[in-house]
Amino acid sequence: MIRIRLATSADEAQLLELVRAFPTPTPISADTYSRMFRSKRADPYACIAVAVRDESLVGYLSGHRHSAFYAAGDTAWVDEILVLDTERRSGVGRMLMAEFETWATEAGCTLTALATAGAADFYRALGYATKAGYFKKYLANGEPR
Numbered sequence: 630m631i632r633i634r635l636a637t638s639a640d641e642a643q644l645l646e647l648v649r650a651f652p653t654p655t656p657i658s659a660d661t662y663s664r665m666f667r668s669k670r671a672d673p674y675a676c677i678a679v680a681v682r683d684e685s686l687v688g689y690l691s692g693h694r695h696s697a698f699y700a701a702g703d704t705a706w707v708d709e710i711l712v713l714d715t716e717r718r719s720g721v722g723r724m725l726m727a728e729f730e731t732w733a734t735e736a737g738c739t740l741t742a743l744a745t746a747g748a749a750d751f752y753r754a755l756g757y758a759t760k761a762g763y764f765k766k767y768l769a770n771g772e773p774r
């Protein structure tokens with residue numbers, strides 16, 4: 630059975646393996662990950678949710694909230710979500726998103742949003758609609774490797 634919960638300090642090492650499986654041109658070092666994991670866990674504006682099967686992490690979602698005038702309040706942003714290949718298409722991603730939406734709703738957010746290249750059908754199935762293009766530019770600190 631899959632259980633969804635917020636990440637605890639005990640998840641740090643195992644979560645790194647999933648974080649490293651997320652497709653990105655800017656892979657993370659163990660030191661940077663550790664610093665960020667601890668800081669996000671202590672940050673009421675950040676959310677890390679995990680999916681667990683038999684003590685093993687099989688998926689995660691990392692997001693945050695911030696205030697935005699256009700949203701007339703806080704908006705919750707999904708930074709990344711990943712489910713292990715072997716666990717896909719069985720509702721784990723949907724459950725992680727539901728956990729994030731609950732976290733955002735309880736924090737008073739007015740909307741939740743994200744950018745995606747390859748998972749548009751997943752988000753559409755969850756009721757998300759596309760409204761604006763997403764642009765990004767890497768700064769000197771984040772040149773893709």
Ligand SMILES: CC(C)(COP(=O)(O)OP(=O)(O)OC[C@H]1O[C@@H](n2cnc3c(N)ncnc32)[C@H](O)[C@@H]1OP(=O)(O)O)[C@@H](O)C(=O)NCCC(=O)NCCS
Binds near residue numbers: 709711712716747751
């Ligand atoms: C996107 C991702 C998180 C979805 O996780 P998942 O656990 O497979 O999703 P779910 O099983 O909860 O899917 C819910 C619904 O979304 C839709 N969906 C999910 N994956 C889909 C796909 N590859 N193609 C079409 N529809 C899809 C389906 O309607 C599905 O319901 P169904 O299985 O009853 O048809 C997973 O595919 C993944 O980790 N991908 C790699 C990382 C990534 O691209 N993350 C998103 C970028 S931010």
